[in-house]
Amino acid sequence: MSGISFKHREPIGSSTFPMPGDAVDLQVIESRLARPADRFNGATIYLHIPFCDQICSFCGFNKAVSTEATKDRYVNALIREITLQAQSPYVQSLSFGAVYLGGGTPNALSAEQLGRILEALHTHFRPAGSTEITCEGIVQNFTRERIDVLKAHGVNRVSAGIQTFDREIRAAHLHMRDGREELLEGIAKLRNNFSNFNLDFIYNLPNQTDAIWEDDVHMALTSGATHLTLYPLVLLENTIFYADYVKNGKYASPEEDREIAMYRAAMRQVADSPFRNRYSVRDFALPGRDCRYIRMNAESNHILALGAGAHGYLAGFTYRTTRSTQHYMNHVEQHGTIPFDAMRLATADEQMRRYAVMGLRMRDLDLAPFEERFGRSFFDVFAREIEDLSEGGYLVVNGDRLNFTEKGDVWANNVRTFFEGKAATNVGYTDTVSIGQDGKTHYSTISRLKASGDVEANV
Ligand SMILES: C[S@@+](CC[C@H](N)C(=O)[O-])C[C@H]1O[C@@H](n2cnc3c(N)ncnc32)[C@H](O)[C@@H]1O
Numbered sequence: 001m002s003g004i005s006f007k008h009r010e011p012i013g014s015s016t017f018p019m020p021g022d023a024v025d026l027q028v029i030e031s032r033l034a035r036p037a038d039r040f041n042g043a044t045i046y047l048h049i050p051f052c053d054q055i056c057s058f059c060g061f062n063k064a065v066s067t068e069a070t071k072d073r074y075v076n077a078l079i080r081e082i083t084l085q086a087q088s089p090y091v092q093s094l095s096f097g098a099v100y101l102g103g104g105t106p107n108a109l110s111a112e113q114l115g116r117i118l119e120a121l122h123t124h125f126r127p128a129g130s131t132e133i134t135c136e137g138i139v140q141n142f143t144r145e146r147i148d149v150l151k152a153h154g155v156n157r158v159s160a161g162i163q164t165f166d167r168e169i170r171a172a173h174l175h176m177r178d179g180r181e182e183l184l185e186g187i188a189k190l191r192n193n194f195s196n197f198n199l200d201f202i203y204n205l206p207n208q209t210d211a212i213w214e215d216d217v218h219m220a221l222t223s224g225a226t227h228l229t230l231y232p233l234v235l236l237e238n239t240i241f242y243a244d245y246v247k248n249g250k251y252a253s254p255e256e257d258r259e260i261a262m263y264r265a266a267m268r269q270v271a272d273s274p275f276r277n278r279y280s281v282r283d284f285a286l287p288g289r290d291c292r293y294i295r296m297n298a299e300s301n302h303i304l305a306l307g308a309g310a311h312g313y314l315a316g317f318t319y320r321t322t323r324s325t326q327h328y329m330n331h332v333e334q335h336g337t338i339p340f341d342a343m344r345l346a347t348a349d350e351q352m353r354r355y356a357v358m359g360l361r362m363r364d365l366d367l368a369p370f371e372e373r374f375g376r377s378f379f380d381v382f383a384r385e386i387e388d389l390s391e392g393g394y395l396v397v398n399g400d401r402l403n404f405t406e407k408g409d410v411w412a413n414n415v416r417t418f419f420e421g422k423a424a425t426n427v428g429y430t431d432t433v434s435i436g437q438d439g440k441t442h443y444s445t446i447s448r449l450k451a452s453g454d455v456e457a458n459v
């Protein structure tokens, strides 16, 4: 038996692979984008809006509270980047099935600013009428004016972070301003205006008792949302929690056993609900309401990513644009070019691994397209991984499909990292840094970091 056994649950898997990090070779990028895509031309668009009205304790994403003038400058730079990207034959040959305005908080922009971005998007990329267009934000900011502009420009899905309804946790621990009543009012507005919307929740938060989490999940399931995402708390660098947990010892380390127990409790509630057909390891949708953006990215389609710190995948390379909003705006204004900041040309082996790493965000991975794309059987290329993971009890092969077992569902992110092979990168959301030094020891590392005192929180 060569089955493997994972020791610590990875709370989240990589959102891109291979991680861009090589020196940017503009000639390579330009030559690759100078030709149209081959027959695999499916793509999504990601637009990053790095602004928030408030900074939540847990959040390590690329975002800041900014002035109106900065937001306006950024919108102009982003529109310029849209026009620049739209000029390449490669991008022109792509067929866009889903668009995602993410952040940060896209609806921290005004209705007018959102309208200008969407206008540019339609003019230059011409998404079909059936394209899923999602706008992320906080419920409080989906005002009448913004909703009208979003809908007038084809936004047919919205997504808002709730995290928990508990007023005390929100105020005392998360630095979030609104409580239950305001959130419920906001959700009612989403329900009345969008037939398709997602809510995000986080478990294993400070003071989140079993009863509070049970109530959060119950409220989520009965909120009228068509899609739910349930995240375990991930401690990330550059967050208030990083200082609270790691530096100041305000909270005890998050416990892995507790995280798994909370996950299992939520699954029991989901099993009795219309969300029981979950399609991804952390996403739950009503029938027919899977998020196309998530699904298309999991299927290794191209990702045209725009905006500060956005991660994309085009023409066989992954890339990131510069993270700093100031550098991003200065560069676009002064040079009239895209501020690529990191890239990586994926080798044939990495492209095949990407298929598995991204694909296993889904619980049911179709392997037939792999052979069509790479001319080799998934089972031959990953014979060792499949054997180790099936004997370990994490995966089962069903004909041409790879499925998680019940145990595999719990350890799904470890399984994804396993497919990264030697190049396994840091665990964390794209463009965030999780606290584990090797990225795989989220829980135990906290005490090690605390004891060694060699890590500075940057908040
Ligand atoms: C980056 S936010 C953007 C959307 C919007 N600003 C909001 O707050 O809903 C997307 C989601 O990521 C999740 N998230 C962010 N940081 C997290 C962390 N450290 N641990 C777990 N989930 C996190 C939250 O659920 C959040 O709603």
Ligand code: SF4
Pocket: 051, 052, 053, 054, 055, 056, 059, 060, 061, 063, 103, 104, 105, 138, 161
């Ligand atoms: S969770 Fe959303 S609102 Fe809070 S800081 Fe992060 S991006 Fe901003």
